[in-house]
Amino acid sequence: MDDSRKPAPRLPAAARYLLLLFAGLCVALGVIGIFVPGLPTTVFILMAAWAAARSSPRFHLWLEGNPTFGPMLSNWRKYGAVSRRAKITATVMMAACAGLLFLTTSRMWLAEAVTGFMAIVLMWLWFRPEPPPEIQ
Numbered sequence: 001m002d003d004s005r006k007p008a009p010r011l012p013a014a015a016r017y018l019l020l021l022f023a024g025l026c027v028a029l030g031v032i033g034i035f036v037p038g039l040p041t042t043v044f045i046l047m048a049a050w051a052a053a054r055s056s057p058r059f060h061l062w063l064e065g066n067p068t069f070g071p072m073l074s075n076w077r078k079y080g081a082v083s084r085r086a087k088i089t090a091t092v093m094m095a096a097c098a099g100l101l102f103l104t105t106s107r108m109w110l111a112e113a114v115t116g117f118m119a120i121v122l123m124w125l126w127f128r129p130e131p132p133p134e135i136q
Contacts, residue, residue: 011054019055023048027063039093040121042086045069046076081131090125094118 011019030044045063052060064070075081098118101111 016055019051020059023051023055023059026051030069040090042072042082042090042125043121045072049073049076075131079129079131082125082128084130087125087128087130091122094122 026044026048029039030041030048033039033041033044049060049063052063064073072083072086075083098111098115101114105111
């Protein structure tokens with residue numbers, strides 16, 4: 001991918017603040033997702049990076065330099081790639097969440113719908129390329 005793209009035009013202050021708030025919320029949800037089965041970390045961190053890049057260069061640089069999130073964001077930006085470890089972790093966590101849903105809900109249609117949605121997300125995730133071996 002070409003990183004020589006022109007920077008986006010500066011947004012109005014209100015839009016930047018809303019995007020910054022959205023980025024913070026996504027980081028919080030991503031961190032919670034590390035511990036809560038079924039809540040995706042990678043997707044929330046990618047959305048946080050997108051919003052931070054448009055609202056706060058300092059926050060975006062912090063995300064890129066973060067030892068936990070930085071490699072994930074770099075792989076996505078450079079290759080559109082997700083590591084095999086992230087794919088396996090997402091699969092295990094979503095499977096655990098689906099199992100818990102089926103064991104605890106009285107509305108089977110809800111468990112089926114949520115599990116179907118998770119299956120679609122997993123298919124998309126597994127079709128993403130993996131970063132080159134020397135990068136992982």
